[in-house]
Amino acid sequence: MRRWWTTASIRVRLTAWYAAVLTLLLLLYATATFFAVRHEFHEQLEQPATGSEDPSHATAEERVEEQLDEVLLVLILGLPVTVVAAGFGGYLLARRALAPIDQLAADARRITADRLHERLTVSNAHDEIGRLAAVINETFARLEASFDQLRRFTADASHELRTPLSVIRGIGEFGLGATRTPREYKDAIGSMLEEVDRLTRLVDTLLRLARGDAGTVRLTREVIDLADLAREVAAALGVLAEDRRQRIHVDAPERVPVLADRLVLREAITNVVDNAIKYGPAASVIHIRVARDLRQAVFTVTDEGPGIAAEHRGRIFDRFYRIDEARSREMGGTGLGLAIAKSAVEANAGNISLESTGAGSTFRITLPRA
Amino acid sequence: MRVLIVEDERKLAEVLASALRAEHYDVVVAATGEDGFYRANAEIFDLVVLDLMLPGRSGLEILQTLRQRRIETPVLILTARDGLDDRVLGLDLGADDYLVKPFALPELLARIRALLRRGRPSEVFRLKFADLELDLVARRVVRGERLIDLTAREFELLEYLVRHQGHLVSREMLARDVWKEPRRATPLDNVIDVQMARLRRKIDPEGVPRLIQTVRGVGFVVREGEP
Numbered sequence: 215m216r217r218w219w220t221t222a223s224i225r226v227r228l229t230a231w232y233a234a235v236l237t238l239l240l241l242l243y244a245t246a247t248f249f250a251v252r253h254e255f256h257e258q259l260e261q262p263a264t265g266s267e268d269p270s271h272a273t274a275e276e277r278v279e280e281q282l283d284e285v286l287l288v289l290i291l292g293l294p295v296t297v298v299a300a301g302f303g304g305y306l307l308a309r310r311a312l313a314p315i316d317q318l319a320a321d322a323r324r325i326t327a328d329r330l331h332e333r334l335t336v337s338n339a340h341d342e343i344g345r346l347a348a349v350i351n352e353t354f355a356r357l358e359a360s361f362d363q364l365r366r367f368t369a370d371a372s373h374e375l376r377t378p379l380s381v382i383r384g385i386g387e388f389g390l391g392a393t394r395t396p397r398e399y400k401d402a403i404g405s406m407l408e409e410v411d412r413l414t415r416l417v418d419t420l421l422r423l424a425r426g427d428a429g430t431v432r433l434t435r436e437v438i439d440l441a442d443l444a445r446e447v448a449a450a451l452g453v454l455a456e457d458r459r460q461r462i463h464v465d466a467p468e469r470v471p472v473l474a475d476r477l478v479l480r481e482a483i484t485n486v487v488d489n490a491i492k493y494g495p496a497a498s499v500i501h502i503r504v505a506r507d508l509r510q511a512v513f514t515v516t517d518e519g520p521g522i523a524a525e526h527r528g529r530i531f532d533r534f535y536r537i538d539e540a541r542s543r544e545m546g547g548t549g550l551g552l553a554i555a556k557s558a559v560e561a562n563a564g565n566i567s568l569e570s571t572g573a574g575s576t577f578r579i580t581l582p583r584a
Numbered sequence: 585m586r587v588l589i590v591e592d593e594r595k596l597a598e599v600l601a602s603a604l605r606a607e608h609y610d611v612v613v614a615a616t617g618e619d620g621f622y623r624a625n626a627e628i629f630d631l632v633v634l635d636l637m638l639p640g641r642s643g644l645e646i647l648q649t650l651r652q653r654r655i656e657t658p659v660l661i662l663t664a665r666d667g668l669d670d671r672v673l674g675l676d677l678g679a680d681d682y683l684v685k686p687f688a689l690p691e692l693l694a695r696i697r698a699l700l701r702r703g704r705p706s707e708v709f710r711l712k713f714a715d716l717e718l719d720l721v722a723r724r725v726v727r728g729e730r731l732i733d734l735t736a737r738e739f740e741l742l743e744y745l746v747r748h749q750g751h752l753v754s755r756e757m758l759a760r761d762v763w764k765e766p767r768r769a770t771p772l773d774n775v776i777d778v779q780m781a782r783l784r785r786k787i788d789p790e791g792v793p794r795l796i797q798t799v800r801g802v803g804f805v806v807r808e809g810e811p
Contacts, residue, residue, distance in 0.1 A: 400800070407801025411755075414686055418768040450763060453778045481770045488771050551771060 228308040233301040240296060244289040252282050314343040322350060330358040363532075370534035374416060374549070378409040385409075419550045423533065426557035433475040433561060437584045440511050441466035441504045443476070447483045448502055451491060459497040462487075466504035470511045473584040474562040482558035482566070483513065485551040486577045490517040492545050493575075506583055513579040522570040530568055531556045555579075585700060586610045586628070590620030590643065591635040591662070600633065603689050604696070617641030624650055629657050631699055633692075636663045636674065644677060651678035658699040662687070690752035690803060697751070711746045714808055716787065716795060718743055727787060737762070738783045745796065745806045754803040780804060 222230075255278045318334060325332045333354060334347045389402040425431050448462045455462050472479075490500045494517030501516040522530060522537065529535045534549040536542040542549060555577075559566045564581035587609045591597040594615065601611045612629070614620035617638035624632055624646065632650075636643035647659055661674045664685040671682050680702075681695050711718040715728045723739055725732040734742065740762050745753060759765045759772045780796070788794040797805050 404800030404802070410686070411801065415768060422767075450772075451775060453782070454774055457778050477765075477767055480765075481767050484770050484772075488774075546774065 225305065225308045225312055229301055229305040232304040232308075233297055236300050236304075237293070237297050240293050244293060248282075248286060248289060251285055255282065315346075318343065318347055318350070325354060327361065330354060330361055367533055370549075371420060374534060375413065378413045378416075381409045382406050416548055416550075419548060419554060423550070423553060423557055426561055431478065431557075431561040433478060435473050435475055435562075437471050437473055438476050438479070440470040440472050440513055440581070441468065443480060443483060444502050444504045444513060447480060447487050451484065451487050454488070454491050455500060458491065458494075460491060460494060460500055461498075462491075462500045462502060464502045464504075466502070468506075470504050470506045471584040472511045472562075472581045474564075474581060478558045479562055479581075482555040482562075482579065485555040485558075486515050486566075486579070489551055489555075490515045490575075490577070492547065493517060494519050509583060510580045511583050513581075514576050516574050516576040518574050521572050522568065522575050527568055527570060531566070552577075585630045586612065587696070588612050588614065588620065588623055588627075588629045588632045590614045590617070590624070590632065590638065590646065592616060592638050593635070599689075600692070603693065607693060609696075617643070617646060621646045621649065624655065624657070625653070631696060632657055632659045633696070634659050634661050634679070636661055636665075644673060647674065647677045647679055658702065660692075660695055660699060688754040688756060688802070690754050691757050694748060694751060694753070694757065711743065713746050713749045713806055714793070714795060716746065718746060725787075727792075732786050734783070734786060737779060738786070741779060741783055742787065745804060749806045752799060752803050752805045757803070 259275055259278060314337070321334050325334075333351045336344050336347045336351070338344045339348060385402050385406050389399060394402070422431075444466055445464055448464050452462060487500070487502065494500055498518040500518075501514075503512075503514045503516075505512050526535075526537050530537075531552050533553045535553075536547070536549045556566050559579050559581070562581060564579055566577065566579050569576045569578060585608075587604055589597055589600050589604075589611060591600065591613070592615055597613050597615065601613050604611045612623060612627070614623050617640035620632075620634070620638070621641050634643045634647060638646075643661060643663075647661070650657070650659070658680045659678070661679045661682045662685060663671070663674070663682060674682055680699055683692060683695065709719070709721050711720065717726045718724075718739075719726075720743065723736075725734055725739065725742065741758065744758065744762050755773050755776050756768065758776050759768075759770070763772055763775070765772055780798075784794075784796050788796060793808060795806055795808065797807060799805060
């Protein structure tokens with residue numbers, strides 16, 4: 215019984231409920247009607263006869279009883295017939311009302327990974343079915359967006375991996391193409407190793423990002439001073455800035471304790487500061503600020519560059535997204551620095567964002583205070 | 585010094601064996617877990633280089649059994665997975681060091697030297713190479729008669745290079761050991777190159793034999809010779 219109940223379609227269950235409720239109500243109604251009629255008849259019988267003495271008093275009573283029996287019979291026979299008829303009507307109604315859901319299911323099934331751009335047709339956006347369809351459509355839209363992102367990433371990644379591979383291959387083929395001097399061989403091998411280095415770093419970085427996505431970054435959280443960390447990164451990268459005649463100005467007057475994995479967080483900060491040094495103009499100042507408000511610790515790094523155009527801002531943290539392809543390559547960038555920074559900050563329950571006006575870009579990292 | 589290499593990837597095993605032989609180690613290669621296990625048990629080695637992913641008997645099993653039998657030969661494990669689990673498990677089971685593939689040969693050689701040196705006193709207060717002298721206590725550097733003024737980072741860098749004199753040092757080794765940055769995804773290569781260029785200007789000015797050499801695609805080495 216229980217099995218039937220759980221496996222039956224909503225249509226059948228609705229009909230069953232409907233029939234059950236109807237039966238109960240009809241029974242009540244019939245019973246009430248029957249007793250009301252009987253009461254009425256008996257009252258009429260018990261009234262003193264007006265005019266002549268009625269000799270057939272007893273017979274009249276019998277007739278009344280007979281009529282009551284008939285009424286009872288009609289009620290008893292009529293009830294199941296009515297219930298069955300109404301149940302059938304209810305079934306048709308339920309089927310009609312639920313038909314759009316079956317249609318929705320069939321439509322949704324048609325939309326597979328290859329046809330994610332398709333959407334369910336919404337006939338009436340305001341009824342229940344319409345709202346359901348709208349929700350499903352939103353889900354499809356999100357799914358389509360992440361599929362697109364994945365496709366783009368896969369294409370980008372294979373492109374990025376192929377470039378060093380084809381360089382290695384080319385150098386090898388060229389080197390073996392003719393007899394060369396030892397110096398040329400050395401150069402060729404060295405150049406191949408440089409590309410291998412690039413590949414290695416790329417694969418490591420992609421692995422790191424994948425781990426971030428899967429949420430399997432293992433963190434060793436401890437209370438660290440964000441101001442201290444900022445100064446440490448500034449000192450480590452200072453030589454790069456000096457090379458470009460830039461100055462790094464660190465404004466971190468007080469201790470800002472945060473609970474984070476030191477290495478992972480340092481990776482994030484190193485990447486954003488490195489980015490600021492690379493893209494800030496020569497002989498400019500890079501401002502690093504560490505502060506705290508009531509709930510958060512805030513790290514910002516600002517360059518004095520031209521800022522980042524609005525069309526790039528939304529995608530700046532995307533993997534392999536480069537504003538200026540040629541420039542980035544020349545700088546030795548993988549196109550993954552900011553993606554790594556984002557992943558590393560988020561692993562530490564923080565947030566990273568970009569504020570860019572015409573004058574300079576500011577990357578802001580916020581972390582919960584320890 | 586006898587070294588056992590347990591590695592099923594034939595090409596890699598060959599390269600490792602050649603590199604170690606070039607450094608005058610006596611090398612034995614085992615291509616399967618079974619063979620490696622058998623040899624490590626039956627023969628005496630000074631060091632075992634053990635791949636973790638082996639057909640037959642896994643590297644971790646070999647390691648575990650060796651240690652259970654109280655064979656305390658130093659073991660350096662190689663792994664392609666840099667998940668923390670493998671590493672921690674390996675070290676817990678008694679490995680002495682680990683390297684994640686793809687590793688640089690100079691680094692493997694440096695680790696092997698360090699493992700074989702273990703136990704011997706290595707406290708030195710002075711490092712010397714050619715006419716270069718480092719006083720590790722006073723943190724002073726003299727080349728010939730000239731006192732050289734170095735920043736703290738430059739000093740550490742030079743010290744590391746001189747400690748590995750005659751051997752190649754990769755950027756990854758420098759990032760990890762001098763900059764204390766174990767994460768490969770952190771962009772430190774440029775920093776290392778700039779820092780190295782500065783150090784060089786101070787140590788090897790024009791007109792004197794150059795001590796710090798760059799080996800393209802590999803790293804740096806302190807040695808005499810090629811100008």
